[in-house]
Amino acid sequence: MGRSLFSRLITFFLCTLLVISPPSLAKVAVNLSVESRYEENIARVASPTTALSDQILQTKIGVGSLWIRGNHSGFNLSASASYLDHLRYGGLDHLLFETSLRWRFKPDLAFSAPWYGVRFSLSHHNYPGSELRDGNGYDLEASGGKRLSDRILIRVGVGHSRFVPNDGAGVERSWLGSTQSSSVFKTETSRIFAGLDYRLWKATLYSQLTYQRGDLLSAMGYASPSVWGNPVTLSGLEQTLGHSQAYFADDALPLVIYRLDGSAHIADVGFNYPVNRYLALDLMLRVVESSAENDMDYSNRSAHLGLFYRWK
Numbered sequence: 001m002g003r004s005l006f007s008r009l010i011t012f013f014l015c016t017l018l019v020i021s022p023p024s025l026a027k028v029a030v031n032l033s034v035e036s037r038y039e040e041n042i043a044r045v046a047s048p049t050t051a052l053s054d055q056i057l058q059t060k061i062g063v064g065s066l067w068i069r070g071n072h073s074g075f076n077l078s079a080s081a082s083y084l085d086h087l088r089y090g091g092l093d094h095l096l097f098e099t100s101l102r103w104r105f106k107p108d109l110a111f112s113a114p115w116y117g118v119r120f121s122l123s124h125h126n127y128p129g130s131e132l133r134d135g136n137g138y139d140l141e142a143s144g145g146k147r148l149s150d151r152i153l154i155r156v157g158v159g160h161s162r163f164v165p166n167d168g169a170g171v172e173r174s175w176l177g178s179t180q181s182s183s184v185f186k187t188e189t190s191r192i193f194a195g196l197d198y199r200l201w202k203a204t205l206y207s208q209l210t211y212q213r214g215d216l217l218s219a220m221g222y223a224s225p226s227v228w229g230n231p232v233t234l235s236g237l238e239q240t241l242g243h244s245q246a247y248f249a250d251d252a253l254p255l256v257i258y259r260l261d262g263s264a265h266i267a268d269v270g271f272n273y274p275v276n277r278y279l280a281l282d283l284m285l286r287v288v289e290s291s292a293e294n295d296m297d298y299s300n301r302s303a304h305l306g307l308f309y310r311w312k
Contacts, residue, residue, distance in 0.1 A: 028064070029063065029066075030312070031308070031310050032308075032309040032311075033058075033059075033062075033308045034058070034059055034306065034307050035057070035305065035306035036057055036058075036304075037055070037056045037303070037305075038053070038056075039053060039302040040300065041300040041301070042054045042092075043219040044290070044300060045219050046220070056085065057085045058082055058083070059082065059085075060080055060081070061080065061082075062079060062081070063079055064077065064078035065078075073104065074103075074104055075102065076102040077100075078099065078102075079099040079100075081095070081096070083096075092127070092129070092130065092133075094126055095125070095128075096123060096124070098123045098124075100120065101120050101121075102117060103117060103118050104117040105117065112148070112149075114144055114145065115144060116142075117143050118142050118143075119140070119141045119143075120138070120140050121139045122136070123138070123139070125163075131166075131182075132184075132185060133182070133185055134165060134166045134182075137163035138162055140160050141157055142157055143155060143158075144156060151198055151199040151200075153197040156193065157192070157193055157194075159193070160191075161191075162189075163185065163186065163187050165185045184257050184259050185257075187215035189212050189215060190213050191211065193209065195208035195209070202274055203271060203273040204272045205269075206268075206270045207267075207269045207270070208266075209268075210264075210265070210267075210268075211264075212263060213264075216260055216261070217257060217259055218257070218258055218260070218290075218296060218298055262290060263290070264290040265289045267287045270284035270304075271283045271284075280310075281307055282304070283303075283304070283305050285304075287299070287301050
């Protein structure tokens with residue numbers, strides 16, 4: 001398994017180098033990062049007493065290239081490969097491949113002039129221990145921002161994302177011999193956000209508030225196998241259920257994953273400190289408060305600590 005994952009990462013990295021600006025590799029930037037993340041409610045359960053916590057270690061390698069188009073605009077093409085290692089619930093370990101194209105336009109070259117941008121990204125998720133979660137996604141975002149001073153930057157934007165599980169990976173055999181559909185993981189969401197950055201000497205304090213609307217994934221305790229993978233109605237709202245064995249642990253009961261319509265409020269606060277021109281340390285805290293149409297509310301808090309290296 002280890003050699004297979006390593007081979008995929010190296011192959012993906014080399015192919016990206018050949019695609020991104022091969023005649024001028026000097027324009028290519030290489031990014032390496034290691035991030036440790038703690039989540040207190042990784043299964044998104046509604047009851048705080050049954051919340052499952054986990055520690056996730058993410059290792060990421062990426063490449064990117066920038067093309068300047070005149071004095072006012074430019075394109076950035078990037079690609080990355082990540083491996084997320086869940087220390088407690090190994091069934092959630094997965095490979096994540098991402099590629100994105102970003103365009104930014106600044107009509108005026110003045111320091112405080114606003115800028116506008118559009119980003120489109122594609123992603124592929126591969127879960128060796130939970131094939132139901134394998135699939136592909138896209139994300140489209142439009143944003144803008146401006147400097148209020150040499151220390152303060154504001155930004156706003158809207159976005160839309162969708163994830164579609166692999167059709168061929170729709171069966172996962174769980175305990176008691178039942179089979180389930182991957183359709184529960186088919187999600188679509190829209191969002192609006194606003195952020196503010198404040199520069200402190202070398203470091204930067206950053207924050208962002210996001211309102212998201214669309215499909216939510218959550219979990220509940222063991223249910224009868226007769227409803228696994230079937231649409232059911234709770235409080236008048238149709239939901240799609242699917243059993244998950246990825247959360248099995250010594251102290252965990254079997255969980256059923258469900259998808260339903262709802263909204264989420266997300267707050268991020270972070271601190272970024274550049275150690276030198278290549279290396280940066282980042283600390284971020286995130287709070288997510290979600291509310292579904294049938295009063296199935298849940299919250300999740302996470303802490304992120306990352307080390308980022310950039311070479312160009």
